Amino acid sequence: MPTVAGCVDLVVHVELDHDGHRRVREIVAVPGRVEDEVVELEQIYLRQQDRLVRADGYPPHAERFERAGFDLGTLLGRS
Numbered sequence: 001m002p003t004v005a006g007c008v009d010l011v012v013h014v015e016l017d018h019d020g021h022r023r024v025r026e027i028v029a030v031p032g033r034v035e036d037e038v039v040e041l042e043q044i045y046l047r048q049q050d051r052l053v054r055a056d057g058y059p060p061h062a063e064r065f066e067r068a069g070f071d072l073g074t075l076l077g078r079s
Helices: 002-007 062-067 072-076
Strands: 010-016 022-029 042-048 051-054
Touching: 062 072
Parallel strands: none
Antiparallel strands: 010 022, 022 042, 042 051
């Protein structure tokens, strides 16, 4: 379990709504911490009143995103 938690940065939870459309329910970061086989998650975006809104979480391993050409501060609205 710790190996998987250390390899995954983000998880996108998608749900099927009552009309049969898929919608992103939340986007969470996986900081890599595991306690008693429970992987810790931090919400980055969550659905509120049919909109995705920014939560307080922040993805781990910013350097991985930078190597891919993404600035997390700009993308998420904080530095």
